[in-house]
Amino acid sequence: MSFTVAIDGPAAAGKGTIARAVAAHFGFAHLDTGLLYRAVGMKGGDPVAAARALSEADLARPDLRSHAASDAASRVAVLPEVRAALVAFQRDFARQAGGAVLDGRDIGTVICPGAEVKLFVTASPEIRARRRWLEAGGETAPETLDEILAQVKARDERDMNRADAPLRPAGDAVTLDTSDLSIDAAVARAIAIVASRRGPRQGCPSAN
Ligand code: DC
Numbered sequence: 001m002s003f004t005v006a007i008d009g010p011a012a013a014g015k016g017t018i019a020r021a022v023a024a025h026f027g028f029a030h031l032d033t034g035l036l037y038r039a040v041g042m043k044g045g046d047p048v049a050a051a052r053a054l055s056e057a058d059l060a061r062p063d064l065r066s067h068a069a070s071d072a073a074s075r076v077a078v079l080p081e082v083r084a085a086l087v088a089f090q091r092d093f094a095r096q097a098g099g100a101v102l103d104g105r106d107i108g109t110v111i112c113p114g115a116e117v118k119l120f121v122t123a124s125p126e127i128r129a130r131r132r133w134l135e136a137g138g139e140t141a142p143e144t145l146d147e148i149l150a151q152v153k154a155r156d157e158r159d160m161n162r163a164d165a166p167l168r169p170a171g172d173a174v175t176l177d178t179s180d181l182s183i184d185a186a187v188a189r190a191i192a193i194v195a196s197r198r199g200p201r202q203g204c205p206s207a208n
Pocket of ligand 1: 011033037038070073074075103105106107155159
């Protein structure tokens with residue numbers, strides 16, 4: 001039987017770390033849906049054609065974590081036809097037997113509105129920028145904290161204000177603000193929420 005955990009939130013709020021940890025804890029499969037948009041953005045050419053023809057090899061590109069990929073992703077993610085082309089793949093993944101965790105921006109609102117658990121993981125832009133800056137080396141990072149903060153805010157702006165599937169919490173999502181939480185504390189909270197919800201609900205709709 002399928003069991004879907006939908007995790008949405010802005011960049012660098014901790015949703016990827018939480019999604020991986022929840023999946024490992026419960027033995028669920030995990031899909032980082034941002035990778036789909038990153039792969040479409042990096043493929044070049046017509047993004048709609050790229051989304052329709054997305055392959056395993058596209059998803060295995062080594063440069064999908066780069067800033068260029070992130071920027072390209074947020075540009076193609078505003079296109080409704082690109083989003084539509086990626087729906088079936090995500091829904092199929094969500095409905096697999098054994099359970100699935102999907103993290104992204106619209107999982108609880110559009111892809112799986114009937115997910116058994118919906119988390120909205122967030123943190124202030126300043127905290128998220130500081131995390132990115134420290135990850136990139138802190139004082140030795142190629143970009144300043146202010147530059148990274150500007151990028152975080154620009155990406156939030158694009159993700160939250162696009163017409164199709166904007167980033168926002170589903171009405172029945174539990175918000176997890178990680179601004180003042182350690183990674184371990186945030187993961188523990190997410191696991192506790194999922195554990196408390198394991199019971200039958202309507203689930204993710206079928207792909208077609
Ligand atoms: O989570 P990420 O940084 O890999 O996301 C890259 C971009 O893709 C980001 O600007 C938002 C977009 N995205 C989206 O629109 N919907 C998703 N489900 C996942 C990512």
